[in-house]
Each structure stands twice: as C-alpha cells, then as structure tokens.
Amino acid sequence: MCNNNTGACSRYKFIYYLVFFPAELSDRFLVVSSSSISCIEQNLRAMAAISKSATPVLKDELDIVIPTIRNLDFLDMWRPFFEPYHLIIVQDGDPSKVIKVPDGFDYELYNRNDVNKILGPKASCISFKDSACRCFGFMVSKKKYIFTIDDDCFVAKDPSGKEINALEQHIKNLLTPSTPFFFNTLYDPYREGTDFVRGYPFSLREGVPTAVSHGLWLNVPDYDAPTQLVKPLERNNRFVDAVMTIPKGTLFPMCGMNLAFNRDLIGPAMYFGLMGDGQPIGRYDDMWAGWCTKVICDHLGLGVKTGLPYIWHSKASNPFVNLKKEYKGIYWQEELIPFFQSVALPKDCTTVQKCYLEISKQVKAKLGKVDDYFNKLADAMATWIEAWDELNPSKGTVALSNGIAK
Numbered sequence: 001m002c003n004n005n006t007g008a009c010s011r012y013k014f015i016y017y018l019v020f021f022p023a024e025l026s027d028r029f030l031v032v033s034s035s036s037i038s039c040i041e042q043n044l045r046a047m048a049a050i051s052k053s054a055t056p057v058l059k060d061e062l063d064i065v066i067p068t069i070r071n072l073d074f075l076d077m078w079r080p081f082f083e084p085y086h087l088i089i090v091q092d093g094d095p096s097k098v099i100k101v102p103d104g105f106d107y108e109l110y111n112r113n114d115v116n117k118i119l120g121p122k123a124s125c126i127s128f129k130d131s132a133c134r135c136f137g138f139m140v141s142k143k144k145y146i147f148t149i150d151d152d153c154f155v156a157k158d159p160s161g162k163e164i165n166a167l168e169q170h171i172k173n174l175l176t177p178s179t180p181f182f183f184n185t186l187y188d189p190y191r192e193g194t195d196f197v198r199g200y201p202f203s204l205r206e207g208v209p210t211a212v213s214h215g216l217w218l219n220v221p222d223y224d225a226p227t228q229l230v231k232p233l234e235r236n237n238r239f240v241d242a243v244m245t246i247p248k249g250t251l252f253p254m255c256g257m258n259l260a261f262n263r264d265l266i267g268p269a270m271y272f273g274l275m276g277d278g279q280p281i282g283r284y285d286d287m288w289a290g291w292c293t294k295v296i297c298d299h300l301g302l303g304v305k306t307g308l309p310y311i312w313h314s315k316a317s318n319p320f321v322n323l324k325k326e327y328k329g330i331y332w333q334e335e336l337i338p339f340f341q342s343v344a345l346p347k348d349c350t351t352v353q354k355c356y357l358e359i360s361k362q363v364k365a366k367l368g369k370v371d372d373y374f375n376k377l378a379d380a381m382a383t384w385i386e387a388w389d390e391l392n393p394s395k396g397t398v399a400l401s402n403g404i405a406k
C-alpha cells in the first residue's frame, strides 16, 4: 500500500531488490519496479502538495487544541496559518469568565462546566487550574491529527527572517516516516536536501509511521524552575535547522506547548496527568504523557520526532510559582525515569489502550509506594481510557507482527 508514510520508501525497496536479489530480478523486478515507481510518483506528488498546496493540507483532518485562561488575541498573529483549521479551546479556571476569540476562527470552546457535563464522574481525570486540561480537547476531537499550542506562543522567524508556519512543518513531520531503529546522522532523511547516509541499512529505510512531532521554542525556553531561577535572563536564540527521530528505547522530556500528533495512532496515550487544583504536583502533565507515549510508540513500532518547527515563546512564567508546582516532580522523576525505562509491555498489548492500561497497572504496583499520588494517577489513567473509549468507540492502533503499527 502506498501512502505518505511508505511511498517514498519504496524507492529504497526498489534499490534493495535491485542490489541484493538479482536472481529474483526477472519476476520481482517487474513487480517492484512498477509498484515502486507508482509509489514514488504518488509520494513525490504528496510531498510537493504539502509545500505548494492551495488548500491547506489536512484542513479537515486536523484540530488545533488550545488550553487557556486568557483572551486569545495571540491568534491574530497565527491567522494566516490557523484560520482554515478548526480550533478546540479548553477554557480552564473560572467557567463564568468570557474568553474572547478573534473573529474569523471556526472553534468550539469547552469550560469546566462542559467537561463535567460531558464526562460526568469521569471528569475527575481532567485537571483543573493547569494546562493539563488540554487533553480534554484531544479526547473530544474527531479528527485524525492534533496540534496543541499555548496562548503565549507566537510566530517565530527563521534566520532568513521568514515567518515559520509551525503547523505546516508539524504536518510534514507527521506525514513522513520516522527512523527509531537506526540513527541517521544527517538527521531526518525524508526532508528535502538530505537522505540516508552511507552504511544506513536499506532494509530499514522504509521507516515507521510517525506518531508525534515535538516542536521547540525560541526566546523563553521550556526550562524547569531551578534553571529559570539561576538563569533568569537566558533566552534561546539558536535556530537549529534539524528534525530527528528519537531512537527506540530513549525517553525524552515532552513539552506540550508546541506539539502535534497522529490521534489515530497514539491519541489514547496523550493523557496529560493529574495536575493543578488539589494535586501535589504541577508542570509534569506533558512529561507524564511523553513518557507513556514513548514507551508505547517503542512497543508498537511508531516514531517520535523532535526539532523543527520553532515557535516564539513569549512569557516566562513565575519561577517561584513553578518551583512550588515542580519540586516534588524534580525528585520523584529520579524514580519515574527508571520505572519507564523498565516498563515491559506484553505481546498481547496490541492497541494503545491495552498498552496504556498495562502501564497504569504497573504504575500502581511499582510507584504507589513512592507516593499515594501515583495510586490516584493510575486510577485516573484508567478513567481516561474509559472516557476516551466512550467518546471514541473505534479500534485502537494495532501492532503488526513485524512491530509496525497500522
């Protein structure tokens, strides 16, 4: 089957057979060459479409999710890139407050009363008074792709001064394969102007479907509170023109402020854990989601990319407030990381939901003794999956025998 994910890579299958199976060339050559060439053509057309499309790519297949406690004037700067897309706004805090959305945007807005009405008792798994509430938007969306962005993130410029269409770059990242099994030293081989380098096995050049695209930030970097306190004036002005697949078996600190993912492939794992009101910890919601997501992607043979696109993160939140939110997480994570590194998912965990519930069981068994919070979090993870499946009664991601998800 040829799609954005595998079409370009049949080029490598074609070369692979050409070089390594001359004996079968007669019949196979004809089969490979015709299927490869049509795939290559289809894929080249698809890739060309992404950059020159008149109609925005994935216009009806992608939702933009924004958690907010303030008016959304920041959208005016994003208008050229966001206006064609549907927004899901998750209003946190006081539901009686009116959030102003600039004219011209197509959106749905949910406040805490809506969350409670839609989820009933299961609303307990959605954080209150924390950006973690954004995951409610992931759950109610009906689209294949999600892009989530904070309301203090603006359009950045690349070194040439050109405004960066972060959404377009995330879409390119998601529509091209990842390479978690073998690191390509010239970064993302599917971008224009680069490729696989010598010594990269041809049998691995097809890559795997990309589940997550993790973007970065110019100006205020996503530092933790201690780093913010010792480096209050540090700003990130380094634009690195690279996209990389995070290798299998390696965890990473996923930041939720400039993030996109394939909801069909990994949506149920994108639970931003219990934070904010009534919880002993904050600003670890996206980290929790990222650790669960990466373990599941590794198990199901899915890819996670990080790097471009950049956004301009304008606001440094208060480091002292952040320290109060983060401090337990800063020492708990010294136990959490070894836990996630040791998580083994059984072969019969063939869907994201099954994987996620297995992780939730192991959280309760192994982290419950660290703090009772993790017993609550494990229960909330299970509630999240119940709520997800109620709102999204469809099949989960199935891992194929060769570990490649479909």
Ligand SMILES: O=c1ccn([C@@H]2O[C@H](COP(=O)(O)OP(=O)(O)O[C@H]3O[C@@H](CO)[C@H](O)[C@H]3O)[C@@H](O)[C@H]2O)c(=O)[nH]1
Binding pocket: 066, 067, 068, 069, 070, 091, 092, 093, 128, 129, 130, 131, 132, 133, 149, 150, 151, 152, 222, 255, 256, 257, 276, 283, 284, 285, 286, 315, 316, 317
């Ligand atoms: O109680 C709240 C507070 C904020 N929000 C919305 O969430 C995002 C992020 O808020 P903010 O930019 O003020 O906080 P940062 O410290 O810069 O965010 C970092 O912490 C991460 C985890 O929370 C976050 O993803 C990082 O960017 C804004 O849209 C606020 O409006 C909220 O919904 N509820």
Ligand SMILES: [Mn+2]
Binding pocket: 150, 152, 257, 313, 315, 316, 317
């Ligand atoms: Mn911010």
